[in-house]
Amino acid sequence: MLCEHLCDSSLIVTATRDRDLPGDHSQLGYKRLLQPSDSVTTALRGTAKFGKQIQRQQLDLPEYAASFLNYKALKRLIKQLSATPTISAQGGPATLDAQAALRANKEVFFFRLEREIEKVNVFYLQKEAEFSLRLKTLLDKKRVIQARIAASSRLSASFATLVEGFQQFDNDLNKLQQFVEVNETAISKILKKWDKTSKSRTKEIYLQRAVEIQPCFNRDVLRDLADRATTARLDLEAWAEGENIQYEVSRQQDRTIGQRVGTEESDIDIQILQASAAGNTGALREWFARLGSSPDARDRFTRIFLATISEAPDDSLSLFLNSGLVDIHAEDDINERNCLHEAAIYGKEIVLDFALSHGVDLARLDVYGRVPLHYACLRGRLAMVEKLLAAGPNTIDMKDHDNFTPLIHSIVRHRVDCVRLLLASNARIDPQSDADHIPLNLACQHGSIEVAALLLERNAKLLPDAEGLFPQHLVARSSEKADLLLLLRQHGADLNQRDKLYQWTPLFHAASEGRVECLRALLENSADPEALDEKGLTAMYYATWEGHLECMELLWEQSSHHRAERRSSTMLGAVVPPHNQMLAMEITPEEPTGADGDGIPDLSLPPPIIPLRRYGHNFLDTKTFIALNFDRTSKAIKFFNEARYPAARLTISSKTSDLIPRNLMLPIQEDARSVYFQVDNLSTFSVDFEIYPTFGSKVIAKSVALPDVFRAIQSSAGNCCLPLFDPRLRSVGQIQFDFQVIKPYNGTPLEITQFAPYWKATSALDDHSGLVTGSSLSGDYLRLTIHLTRDGVPVSYPSYFVTYNNLDVSLCQLKYEVLVKLGMTSGLLNRDGTPILESTDILEWRNRLSGSIFSLREILAAVPPHINLNLHVLYPTSHEDLNLGVYSNIDINTFADAILTEVFDHARALRAQNPDLTRSIVFSSFNSNICTALNWKQPNFPVLLCNDLGGVQSAYHSSANLLEPATRRGTSIKESARLAQLNNFMGLTCSSRILQMVPALTETIKQAGLVLVSDASADDDRGRQQQSHSHGQAQSSGFAMMPDGVNGVMKANGILRFNETVDM
Structure with missing residues (x-):
């Protein structure tokens, strides 16, 4: 009960x-779906x-x-x-x-x-x-x-x-x-x-x-x-x-006097309740006979009757109703419900019929402002709805405290039969004021084509909701199917209608949320793929930013007649930046762009003429870095009975860290799902998770992650699921998160005073919002793909697998000495330590290093110091471990330390030869975890996070080929940019194909304070042509096609070239 x-x-x-209750798809689902999409990020729309x-x-x-x-x-x-x-004071003109x-x-x-x-x-x-x-x-x-x-x-x-x-x-x-x-x-x-x-x-x-x-x-x-x-x-x-x-001892004044039922109870009341619930009519008759003549009999049995409606069988209820000891008009003194409310909630026809025949008030509101008809529609009790409408037709449009009518409740709960009956009884379908919910919009939000069809048959109007979204926008952003969208079109919906929030057409909503079927239907029905929103951006921009590759491909195909023009504009360096494209728009935004949340133009000082240089980044000296990441797709925090915790906040703290406790509103939002700690002693580090009412200070649930969670010997990352306990130590839910532990470098790091760190220049004091104008990265870099053998030796090889006797074997499962014995490695140095290849040509070194396995130590010793290196680290993700069978048994800290040891030793060896002799090195990887480890362990060398969205699937498994990108889960540009910002990476590497298709991404990424590299390595034809025409220097015609605005280009010949800038 x-x-x-x-x-x-x-x-x-x-x-x-902001979440639905188990089995309770009430208006909460509507509100949740109407929240702004995660695609509404600071980089895109601001507040x-x-x-x-x-x-x-x-x-x-x-x-x-x-x-x-x-x-x-x-x-x-x-x-x-x-x-x-x-x-004016002198009476002059106004x-x-x-x-x-x-x-x-x-x-x-x-x-x-x-x-x-x-x-x-x-x-x-x-x-x-x-x-x-x-x-x-x-x-x-x-x-x-x-x-x-x-x-x-x-x-x-x-x-x-x-x-x-x-x-x-x-x-x-x-x-x-x-x-x-x-x-x-x-x-x-x-x-x-x-x-x-x-x-x-x-x-x-x-x-x-x-x-x-x-x-x-x-x-x-x-x-x-x-x-x-x-x-x-x-x-x-x-x-x-x-x-x-x-x-406390009860007080006389606590007794309730009057029509409403009191709260006096005793063990006798409990025994009567038990007899009633069990259907023990004999025992009930005895109780009626024994207590029927007592002064408070009517009050007692009325109170018990209201409490037993939920569980008692009809025989027991019939005895109560016919006993003459029940006040049929009474109501509970807390929830203010009468027997009609209870009958509608629990489906008790016998009580409903009796109450209607005795004139119980149909319009009586309970504490939630609801009449019995609300509850009958909530529960889908069609027969009761008919009776209640017949007895009280004036209740059909009554609103509860949330302005929900019986029709709205029926739509939200998908009670189609109730909707049909209410409409047949002339329920109101159009709002009377701005404060009213719109039935058609609700039906579209919940994807109910049956309900929407019933409403449209009765000429429901196509109106914007409080957020300025029309029904077609709601369908495009939330529906997996396109049927409802086509139905709206048949009834006059404009599929190019702009919303009143961001001037988005339905195409934008479908692209941003990855609704492929809706997007395809919109394009087939003449939706404009070139439409611009108030920021001058297209739907393809948002599809790409969110990582919805299929949507992006559909939009690109539809825009094919504009492709040649866009390419030619890019080659001429005449791409119109998004803020200038706004001038060509034929819309008038409600508030000016380039403004804050309420349309106020930014009056901050202009950026300095001389860009601000940032040297290196924050790194771990003696502390250990711990990252907690909450999942964005599933519920990170789950309560077994969510009705008990309607609004709450999570406080994360540690008694062994000086970090200020972090408060996260539940459910955890996109911009708050990562929490970081830096601790001195991992063996004593623990994390307390406490859940409070949103504005209260009393703990309602708690858990703790003990040091053993983070001291994993075999891995530096993992997933943890902990039980949540209430103050009485009962399990009431669970909290789940991923964690990563990065320890400081275990050797002797490079001294900052002797080895200058890299730098980048931004146009603002804040790296996260300033446009990158230059960096210490310039010239050509030779890319080397780095692995770690089973015995911890860094080697260069372009694939996870080596081929031996027609078998593909995971390189990380083999020891380096075994590779040497099998003749799978090659040497680069003579016995006297001099390089075998004396060339200074970067392409000749690229050809020499691409056909076999070489240790990183030999490469660093043999390659001339003036040749810069891009160490591209292949550390398998859990997804690659599972799907490729790589099964690396080396944790991230050991992996990163082994590579950094070779690089640091090489840097010191060069300095010993000549104090002015240095080599520029940049790290990169598709794995964000290894990028994070490499970045936090040292400040001297920059790290680039690679994004593979939109890359051509032309890499391989065997010794002649690279890893096939199809085996990797594509990461959205938004997620990569977020990780790069949070971890102070130098920048991002993105597919040149993506950047050419969506030029506006270049500006967005660079405005986030990130260096941007265009990855054209998948362009095999151009790469081969470049390689055949270039001999001596890497200055081929391929690099002349560098996209506008990027800081560097990675070509198919394995050469990464950075732009020269004014700073240099």
Whole structure:
């Protein structure tokens, strides 16, 4: 019975959650799917428009909607005041100066702002008083129940509703806290807009003196309410389990007087409940006879009757109804439901019929604002819906506290028969105001073609929702099939309609979310693949950024008639950057580009004329680096009963680290799913995971990762799944994450004072936002593919496998001495230590090194120092281990240390020969973990992370071939850029084909503070042509085709060339 109560309450009280309950596809799914896609990253769109955010919040919190700060009106006021002419003091002519006009009308603006703050504050104080009274009532009822009922009884008639009451209180309190947060943000943003428009500085002082002192922005009261409610609920659950807790003595004033049912219970009540649930009609008759004449008989049996509806069979319920001892009009004093509500929830036809025949109020609202018809539609009880509509047709369009009508509930739960019946009874299908949900949009969001067809048959209008998305946008972003999209088109939907959020057509949404079928249908129905959004970007840009290769190919094929023109423009260096393409757009964005979240232009100083150089990067000296990464595709944190934890936050901390505890809102968002530690002693390092109510301070679940998790001997990375325990040490869920442990280099690192680190120059002080203008990387680099043999010797060979007697053997499974004995290695040095090949030509060395296995030590000793090297590390991912059978048994730290030892020894040997003699080396790999290890272990040599999205699948398994990219899981450009930024990599290597197809990616990656290399190594024909025409120097015609804007190009001949820059 308790679970049923909680499930019902969760339909509404968890409106702030971003996940669905098990088996509970309520409106929460709608809200979750309407959240901005992960593709909305800082690099692409900046912060989401706050005007749309506050509209979304008003729709989600309808009872608070009228009391939100009127952000739009204040923005319009600023615009209006800035256009007001000002009169000079000498009575001269009026002049129109926006800044002067705003300063002259300062009082007008702040008068309006103060009235808005006052409105918010008055409403908050009303709600605060209401919540204080509600909590006091709940606590009093808890004391009464605990004092009068035997412990360890979950069958108590009031236990379920009381727990539900605390649950509802927590969620309603969370709504109020959200209301406060949104308004606080709105005030800050409108003040920021005022300052930037009027060129003044009033924001900080106004916030301190006029805003923060307001009661509504003092979080202590709400935090105290949340903590008291959480403590009481946990205490109540512990009491129900029979734990020995001292309870307060009940007070006379706790008794409930009046029509509503009280909470007095005893062991007798429990015995009656048990008899009723078991269908023991004989025992029930005896209880009626024994207690029927007592003064409180009617009150007692009414209370028990409401509690037993959920489980009792019809025979037991019939006895209650015909006993004359039940008040059929009574309601529960906590959830405020009468017997009609309960009958609709649990499908008790006998109770429903009896209540209807005795005139029970059909329009009575429970604590969630619902009438019985809401629950009948929620549960899909068609026969009950018919009876309730016949008895009370005026309830068909009633809204609950979330503005959900019975029709909306039916659509969200996919109750098609109920939808059909409601429509036949003329349920309203179009919204009456902006605060109403739109049935057609909900049906499209949930992919219900049957419901959408029923609504369209009744001429439902195609309207934008609170985020400015039309039904066709919702289908394109969420549906795997294209049927619903075609249905909308048949009813007049414009498949090139732009949304009101980012000026995206449905094609953008399908491309960004990887909805291949929808995208194909859109293209087949004349959707424009060349349409530009408000940032001047195409749908193919977002498909590529998100790593949806099939969508990208479809869009590229459709745009074939533009391909030749784009290529010729690229060759001439005349590609129009995205911000200039905006000039050609035939749309008017709601807010100017290049602005912050609320459309305010950036007034920061221009970048310095001389770029800022950054030398090296942060690295590990004596500390150990630990990364925790939470999965972005599955639930990293899972509760066994999600209804109990509607809104929560995760705090990650370590008692052995000086890291400030990290708070993550649940579910974990894209930009917060990685947490890093640097610790002195790995053997004592542990991580505490604590889950709190979103705004409370009482722990509701906890776990700990002990040192043994991170001290894995055989591997430096792994996956961990830990149980979550509540304060009573009951398992309530689990937390899962990947981890990586990077130890400091185990040898003697290069001294920074003697070996200068690399550098890169950016146009801003922040590497993560400044455009890279140059680096210490210049000239040509010879690429060597580096492995580690079983005995830890770094060798160069272009594949994971070597061929011996027609067998492909994993190179990492063989010892170096075995390779030498089998004659599979070649020497590069004479006995006296001089190179066998005395050439200084980089291509001749490339040809010499490509046909056999060589140790890295010999290569470094033999290749002339003026030839720069790109050490491309092949460290298999777990996916490659599984699919290729590589099975490397060497952990990342050992692997990286072995390579760095050879490189460091070589650098010292060169310095010993000549103090001015150095060799430039750059590391690269497709494996982000080995890149991370190499980067954190030293600051002298840069690291490039390679992305294989869109690469031609022409690499191989055998000794003559490379690894086939088809065996690798493609990583999105977005994910690669995120990893490169978080770990301070030098930059990215991306497919030249991708960069040519989507030139705008070049600017995005470079603006993230990353060097960009175009990988053209898959272009075999051009590479062979280059190799045949170049002899002596690597200055072939192939390099003359370097794409515009990139910092370097990797060619098919194994040569990596970097641009010369002004800095050099």
